[in-house]
Each structure stands twice: as C-alpha cells, then as structure tokens.
Amino acid sequence: xxxxxxxxxxxxxxxxxxxxxxxxxxxxxxxxxxxxxxxxxxxxxxxxxxxxxxxxxxxxxxxxxxxxxxxxxxxxxxxxxxxxxxxxxxxxxxxxxxxxxxxxxxxxxxxxxxxxxxxxxxxxxxxxxxxxxxxxxxxxxxxxxxxxxxxxxxxxxxxxxxxxxxxxxxxxxxxxxxxxxxxxxxxxxxxxxxxxxxxxxxxxxxxxxxxxxxxxxxxxxxxxxxxxxxxxxxxxxxxxxxxxxxxxxxxxxxxxxxxxxxxxxxxxxxxxxxxx
Numbered sequence: 001x002x003x004x005x006x007x008x009x010x011x012x013x014x015x016x017x018x019x020x021x022x023x024x025x026x027x028x029x030x031x032x033x034x035x036x037x038x039x040x041x042x043x044x045x046x047x048x049x050x051x052x053x054x055x056x057x058x059x060x061x062x063x064x065x066x067x068x069x070x071x072x073x074x075x076x077x078x079x080x081x082x083x084x085x086x087x088x089x090x091x092x093x094x095x096x097x098x099x100x101x102x103x104x105x106x107x108x109x110x111x112x113x114x115x116x117x118x119x120x121x122x123x124x125x126x127x128x129x130x131x132x133x134x135x136x137x138x139x140x141x142x143x144x145x146x147x148x149x150x151x152x153x154x155x156x157x158x159x160x161x162x163x164x165x166x167x168x169x170x171x172x173x174x175x176x177x178x179x180x181x182x183x184x185x186x187x188x189x190x191x192x193x194x195x196x197x198x199x200x201x202x203x204x205x206x207x208x209x210x211x212x213x214x215x216x217x218x219x220x221x222x223x224x225x226x227x228x229x230x231x232x233x234x235x236x237x238x239x240x241x242x243x244x245x246x247x248x249x250x251x252x253x254x255x256x257x258x259x260x261x262x263x264x265x266x267x268x269x270x271x272x273x274x275x276x
Contacts, residue, residue, distance in 0.1 A: 156192075
C-alpha cells in the first residue's frame with residue numbers, strides 16, 4: 001500500500017561495506033569523549049550512545065532512520081516526568097538527557113569531520129544510461145585463472161540494464177556468473193571508449209553443428225579437477241573472454257588432442273596428474 005519495493009545494493013558497495021566499520025569507529029570516538037574522566041564507565045553509556053546514533057538525523061534526508069521507518073522520533077521517557085514522583089527517577093532521566101545531548105553533539109562533529117576527509121578523495125561519478133557498454137573490475141570476481149596476479153583487470157564489456165541509483169547500476173552478466181549479484185558500484189566499472197588504438201573486441205565465432213549438437217571452439221585447457229568418477233577440464237573458449245571460462249567433462253571435449261597437449265604441458269608432476 002505504501003508503494004515500497006526491494007532495491008538491493010551492490011555486494012561491494014563502498015558505503016554499505018564500510019558502514020558497520022565506520023559506525024563502530026564513530027561510537028568508539030563518542031565513548032572516548034564521554035568517558036574520558038572515568039574510562040571504566042563506558043559500558044554504562046553504551047546504550048545511550050547507541051540511542052543517539054540510531055536517532056541521529058541524516059544529512060541527506062534530515063530524518064533519522066527510526067523516523068524514516070516508523071514516522072516519528074523515539075522519545076526519551078517524555079510521559080514519565082509528570083507521573084513519576086520519585087526524585088531518583090527524575091535524576092536518572094535528566095542524566096540520560098544530558099548524555100544523549102553530549103553524544104549527539106559529538107556524533108555530529110565526528111560525522112562532519114569524516115565526511116570532509118572522505119570528500120577530499122572523491123570525484124564525480126560518470127553518468128551511465130541503460131544500454132551502455134561498460135568494463136567491470138575483476139578485483140572481486142572469481143575469475144578462473146591460473147595466476148591471479150597476471151589475470152586481466154577488467155572483463156566485459158557488459159550492458160547496463162538498470163540504473164539503481166547515481167552510484168549503482170545493474171549489469172547483464174553471462175550465465176557463468178548467475179550466482180553473482182548483478183548490481184555494482186560505479187567505482188567497479190568504467191565506460192567503454194572506442195578509438196583507433198583500442199578497437200572493439202572481435203565478435204565470437206558462431207557455434208558449429210556436430211552430430212546434431214552445437215559445439216564451440218576451444219582455445220586451450222587451463223586446469224583440471226576430479227569430480228565424482230570423472231575429470232573436468234577448465235576450458236578457455238575461442239573468441240570469448242575469461243569471464244566465459246567453464247568446467248567441462250572430459251567426455252564432452254571432442255578433440256582429445258587438447259587433453260593430450262594439456263597433460264604434456266603440465267608434465268607428470270603437474271596438478272592434473274596429482275588430482276587424477
């Protein structure tokens with residue numbers, strides 16, 4: 001009824017990845033300020049620092065997460081002041097108010113300082129549109145490579161299918177990466193530019209029909225592993241990038257000379273021999 005919908009962010013979103021760590025750092029700084037005279041009392045102040053942090057209005061909306069979710073700001077015992085006649089209870093509430101105000105002021109100062117430091121190293125993100133081709137950083141992608149240090153730094157290009165936010169986009173990934181969340185932060189992609197010194201990638205060769213089934217050309221075999229009673233080979237396909245590499249059963253490789261060449265290349269002491 002509210003029109004709310006799920007909009008998952010990137011799994012490697014810098015803001016969301018470091019949000020918990022930065023929140024802990026903010027709480028630590030606030031506790032240092034509050035318990036500077038009595039460091040052993042930090043556990044007594046933790047609940048109020050947590051309350052101040054959760055009810056702190058954000059700079060983008062001016063509202064706290066609690067208020068955005070439930071529509072109102074959580075009060076600190078507002079109705080008990082007139083009903084409770086116990087002096088110690090009033091003193092406790094007043095002490096809570098003082099602690100909350102000090103924590104909130106410190107949080108605002110820490111947030112402003114952290115934002116100023118972070119903005120010094122930030123730059124404007126490119127504006128992407130649906131249908132645009134982009135390169136994807138392979139830093140957090142599990143590429144099937146023999147040597148990760150020498151592996152390609154960017155894979156693709158991939159097509160932008162949706163603009164989630166100004167700093168997050170959804171890409172159309174190949175079936176080999178169906179288990180990877182397709183939303184990425186703009187720091188993990190870069191636009192594709194065409195120039196004479198950077199020609200477009202060649203079109204992959206079409207599959208061939210062999211014995212009534214579609215077959216693809218293999219550039220080389222990279223690795224092998226045992227699965228059950230058979231052996232699988234990591235195949236680098238002709239005309240496709242490293243993101244399309246896949247494990248293939250030995251019986252599905254029609255040209256057995258590829259397997260022979262791989263065994264000769266790794267030698268009798270290679271990883272494939274040991275796994276076999």
